[in-house]
């Protein structure tokens with residue numbers, strides 16, 4: 561039997577899209593394709609055999625604002641949000657501004673960044689901190705899921721087969737303090753860690769505190785957030801140090817040096833996709849003990865704790 565050739569579908573509506581997906585269940589949605597071809601150095605690209613290009617779905621390009629929410633279609637490019645000004649929450653705006661260069665941000669989409677299957681990319685952190693929700697669509701209906709549930713585990717996000725991310729809904733709350741920090745792992749070809757730390761105050765009292773890291777997976781310790789909520793600013797040094805200790809305990813619990821092969825495979829970029837430097841020669845010990853035990857996760861607990869320490873002490877007297 562003749563081998564099936566590569567094929568690309570260009571649906572202009574959801575019915576057409578899900579019909580194609582139904583006929584070819586292994587089809588992969590393509591947005592800006594920067595993630596699909598990431599880490600490929602050969603001239604001939606290795607692409608999925610069947611692709612559903614989302615380019616012609618106007619529905620996915622909309623940006624709307626209501627009194628309470630900013631709603632962003634999955635095909636909205638990162639650069640489009642850069643030009644929107646103050647309606648984009650500061651935590652998201654800062655995150656986008658630090659993703660690669662303007663050329664990439666002109667092509668890459670919100671949906672592609674959020675759905676990237678091999679690790680959590682940068683936008684997951686502000687989405688979780690801001691309590692965003694995602695609209696997911698299948699042939700027979702729509703469901704909403706919180707950004708934190710969507711990105712909970714390492715490996716692929718919580719999206720079903722033949723399910724599409726269509727819309728992102730971000731509550732437009734007023735945050736008094738938004739900190740963005742990025743740990744750039746220079747040798748790791750874009751496997752960065754992003755920290756988002758946002759705070760709401762009422763009469764100098766911390767009314768809401770959220771601290772989220774996105775890396776191979778998401779790190780968020782709600783216990784330490786609750787510990788700070790209700791405290792007066794400036795924080796006492798003792799409270800600031802106790803907050804750091806909460807995080808130390810949390811990180812010790814999620815740090816699992818002994819992982820099964822399945823865990824590692826789920827958390828890592830596929831080896832054939834990784835650049836050579838990742839496949840060989842990156843010693844774990846030269847970067848400290850990696851979180852989750854993967855050789856790609858070159859940041860350490862200590863780097864994260866230092867970042868937390870620096871930022872929480874800024875709020876202390």
Ligand SMILES: Cc1cc2nc3c(=O)[nH]c(=O)nc-3n(C[C@H](O)[C@H](O)[C@H](O)COP(=O)(O)OP(=O)(O)OC[C@H]3O[C@@H](n4cnc5c(N)ncnc54)[C@H](O)[C@@H]3O)c2cc1C
Pocket residue numbers: 588589590591592593594595596597598599614634635658659660664667668669670671672673674675676677681682683719723724725726750752
């Ligand atoms: C040189 C370089 C540097 C980079 N630096 C950074 C960085 O600093 N920070 C960072 O966060 N990222 C970085 N990236 C990654 C980049 O942000 C992602 O590749 C990009 O956001 C993916 O968006 P896309 O539209 O190109 O998605 P695609 O490549 O089209 O898709 C990515 C994945 O998501 C799936 N997908 C896409 N849209 C949907 C949808 N609507 N519903 C369901 N599944 C969908 C696709 O099937 C695919 O699996 C970098 C990439 C490159 C090439």
